[in-house]
Amino acid sequence: MNNKLNKTLLFGLLVLCSLLFNACKKDDDKIIDKEPEVEEPVGTGDPTEIGAPNGAGVTATIGKDGGTIQSEDKAFSLVIPAGALSESTEITIQPITNKSPNGVAKAYRVVTGKEIGNSTIKLKLGEKEFATMAGPKLAYQDLSNRIWIAKSGAQIDETNRTVSITMGKFNVKRDFSVIASVEMNLVISPTDNHIVPLQPIKIQVWGVETLMKNNYPEDTWLAVGGLRPLKLEEGGIIAWFANDIEGGDEEVGNISDAAHSDPAYSGMYQAPLYLPSENPVSLAVNVKLGTKTVRLSESVKIIQDNYIKSALGANSAQATANTSPNSLHISMIDFLDENDPSNYAQGLIVNVNRGFTGAEGSYNFSFNEDVEGAFFDNLNRKTLGRTYWFDEEGNKHFSNGEVKISSFKKSETNEGFAIIEGTISGTAYFLIPGTLEYEPEPFTAAFKCVSNS
Structure with a gap:
């Protein structure tokens, strides 16, 4: 592959991952923060800030026989196989603030005393996050240049809402999150989500743009500023909803494809004359992604700020x-x-x-x-x-x-x-x-x- 970056599109909501560890000890109310030595950003990509400690860390010691370590919230785990560590090693999971592009909830930092060999990361997602994901990928931050990188090859268990992936060797510090390879946000304008009676607003399906990393087709750099309107294929948008009513009605407001714009990615909602009984109003769209239908939603509050x-x-x-x-x-x-x-x-x-x-x-x-x-x-x-x-x-x-x-x-x-x-x-x-x-x-x-x- 030549040195020229090939642009590709990756549409994703970042759902933050925690790394799970079994046979672990909990550092009650202890914040573990060993700041990495950060070089000036190099190469191509969009660097972000490095996350700050955001909760109590968990520490465990794993030996040459391997083991599974679970995070404090028990949502994620890291499975270390036998032979992945050359000797007994102390491993820490530290929740951190999410600085990844389009991040949601917390991110998690793995701190080790030694390099870890091939290991499996498994994470369990909430119902809402899992329902709107298609093709999840693991993302990690390269702390030397602060660029988030998405990795392909995730295995998905839809019954248990888990995503797992085998990582190659990684060094003594790494921050992790999970993204979806085909995912979208529902973006409304105005962005403050407060509108007055009869006010019309535009709704758009937006995606995240990423850059392919040189010589690593399985990895992609995440672009921080890559959100943009997403043009779906014909028939990609199935239906619009207001408070679960297709097309809305007089009580909750009307919602439909935007006749004056590209209906492939945008809709129009007009607030009702009077305040609805269910307020805020949930605006949603059913979108076809390959063989899967997902629902994206956002809420607006009708206010009488007159x-x-x-x-x-x-x-x-x-x-x-x-x-x-x-x-x-x-x-x-x-x-x-x-x-x-x-x-x-x-x-x-x-x-x-x-x-x-x-x-x-x-x-x-x-x-x-x-x-x-x-x-x-x-x-x-x-x-x-x-x-x-x-x-x-x-x-x-x-x-x-x-x-x-x-x-x-x-x-x-x-x-x-x-x-x-x-x-x-x-x-x-x-x-x-x-x-x-x-x-x-x-x-x-x-x-x-x-x-x-």
């Missing part, structure tokens, strides 16, 4: 708001009386008409037809205060005030959808109960609402 912070005369209040768009171009926010949750105490209507272009700025109540504001207060049985009112002779008067829009963010994927932030202030007029007179109330409110025009 808000009003208001002051309206003596009846001021502040609370988290509910968003309930009641037409194609009106977003209404209201919140409850803290003393009486059945009473809608105050609220705000921001009316953004179809002609509104999304320009930030201030809009007066009295004449602007594109943006209108209204503030109402149901405390003390006051009637709705609007941006206009009528005197005893029936003459119409506009309230004094303005809507100031500080942010108008349009969706890139859903035409007509936007999140509007700003303030509304001015004077509202409330009908005094039992009279035809109106009572002026100055008000201010900060708002954030959804427009779905």
Whole structure:
């Protein structure tokens, strides 16, 4: 093989491995950390940091007759055959923080006093990790250059959810993890996994890119920054789910292939109008990988982070708001009386008409037809205060005030959808109960609402 690196793709979630040892003694609450002497990174690959101790280590002494050593959590084991050690050797397993590309859970460091010959590493995976893996491989970190390397040849026991592999000789220190040779992540945007009602998000199936190591076709260097959208073969995506409902529904939101993008690797989810009873919402996709079907999942939380912070005369209040768009171009926010949750105490209507272009700025109540504001207060049985009112002779008067829009963010994927932030202030007029007179109330409110025009 020539010196040129041949790119290959390896799609994987890193599931961290622990090395199991039998006939071992436990170093209770003892952290074992013998830092390797690390040279400057050399060669080709993406170096990572070296993991730090992350729990109590376990130490055992194994002789020329070999033995099996189990880790403290009993999830993994290292089987050392007879003759693999030239003399009795102390071996330590130290859990460490996971610095491997796409690492999940802990990684584990094996520290020995002597070189270990051919040995078998066996690890047991959790149900979720095992269900989404295809073609697991063992990965280890070369501590001299800090590059993680994936090794092929793993044996899989699907009944017991174990993966085992025979390693060649390795030196006095080595960090291990397990990867899947065909595996994917479900990636959503935005990445904070919190969205508001009716907000659309894109979902993509992503993979991990690796580089083939020179002259070692069974080994591959793991690339740290190799995550990228993965284009599957036609028919690779079988179905999308929201809370286990194929395609979703009105209560949990709708999910499907992304019509505007490549359906081979991406989907689209739109949050429901109201908070679902099961929240966060689990988004999932069934993907065909060869003869195996795996399910990838990620969750999003629907939050009502729309808000009003208001002051309206003596009846001021502040609370988290509910968003309930009641037409194609009106977003209404209201919140409850803290003393009486059945009473809608105050609220705000921001009316953004179809002609509104999304320009930030201030809009007066009295004449602007594109943006209108209204503030109402149901405390003390006051009637709705609007941006206009009528005197005893029936003459119409506009309230004094303005809507100031500080942010108008349009969706890139859903035409007509936007999140509007700003303030509304001015004077509202409330009908005094039992009279035809109106009572002026100055008000201010900060708002954030959804427009779905």
